[in-house]
Amino acid sequence: MTTIKLHNTRTRKKEVFEPLNKDDVRMYVCGPTVYDRAHLGNARPVVVFDVLYRLLRHVAKEKGWGKVTYVRNFTDVDDKINARADETGRDISDITAETTQWFLDDMGSLGALEPDQMPRATQYIPQMVAMIEKLIADGHAYAVEGHVLFRVRSYQDYGKLSGRSVDDMVAGARVEVAPYKEDPMDFVLWKPSDETQPGWDSPWGRGRPGWHIECSAMAYELLGESFDIHGGGNDLMFPHHENEIAQSCCAHPEGTFANFWLHNEMLQVEGKKMSKSLGNFFTVKDLLDQGIPGEVIRFVFLSTHYRKPMDWTAEKAREAKKTIKNWRSQTREVEPSEVPEDVLALLADDLNTPGVITALHRMANEGEFSKLKAVGVLLGLLRNEMGDWAAGLHTMEDLVNDHVEAYDLASELAERLDAARAEKNYEEADRIRKVLQEAGFEVKTSANGTSVEPNSDFDPAKLEALK
Known part of the structure; x- marks a missing residue:
């Protein structure tokens, strides 16, 4: 039987994964704010947690667990969206509907399965209001000048995920300074909206939610007060994930929120941070339009372990394209075997995708094409629906x-x-x-x-x- 081991950011060590409820293995991953095309960095966590989703489903079937529930949200109320509406003169709902579909199309081109639930923040405003009301009632939040703020020092474990103390965070922290705050670290749960901004009625006046409360409310409604895995990029560890933990555990102290926390490292381009000013910023759609197949992008991503920085280079893309073409030639008329146990163990060891790809190269060189096909499919590669770009490929x-x-x-x-x-x-x-x-x-x-x-x-x- 396969043993899954995952590096838990919360404990800072690799741990054996066992679901809290074997009838329903539950995972939540922070999704995009939908105001523009997804850039390449946005796609890395999608591919990483798609592989984990595939692994969980494979092992669940092997061990007789029940279903795997994967939730990834869309943030469709945000000041960036409001700014885009002001710039373009377009209706906010048109922008979010269009960019949400763009995201799904682009991630689909990378072979990512759609999650079981894809909640939109605007669908859960009443649940957010209810959670905020409870936080106020229990002394963890306070209302002032149309805002509601979370009282950070009311949660004694704040900072444990990112390994910081509250006092150390205050200096130079990414916090909004405002005269109505009791403490500089307190963060917004609700804020007022003017007549040009989207807003909903609430006990504190017409307004809209802060960013962090969205994920807490949606995760609770769809997965409960305790669930198995919460994932995202490591740029979200602080403040977003710290704030999620604080407000969720204070609103529902009977639970533990997420049992495992997984964070992927960031992406670079040709050895440098992706930046518009450096001219190395591009979207997934940009690469697809340049003729780089989504399967090739996925392969490059998986060639680096998710907990290490990933460097996207044109040379890596060229080599990946050659490799995938060869593998497709070798497996075009082959039925997949069972996934070999030793290779499955590699993937189950904290998603060791580079190790699995090394094994794939060995299988290709040794003519083990049925195994090659089986392992490739588990990784989301060599699948028929991903092969349009290689249609008509010959040996x-x-x-x-x-x-x-x-x-x-x-x-x-x-x-x-x-x-x-x-x-x-x-x-x-x-x-x-x-x-x-x-x-x-x-x-x-x-x-x-x-x-x-x-x-x-x-x-x-x-x-x-x-x-």
């Missing part, structure tokens, strides 16, 4: 047989490359080598001369154009 032998003239021309060019080298015309030799490589050939020069072999990027049209 290398098929390609060579279908394009004999192009292959003959490549051999002729290899001879010309050797002749140029013999004449010490290295500029011409380099030019020919480049032509061959761009046409998808591996070019190897030895004492016996130059040989060419087509790789997964073999494009006969680029050679045939030279005839």
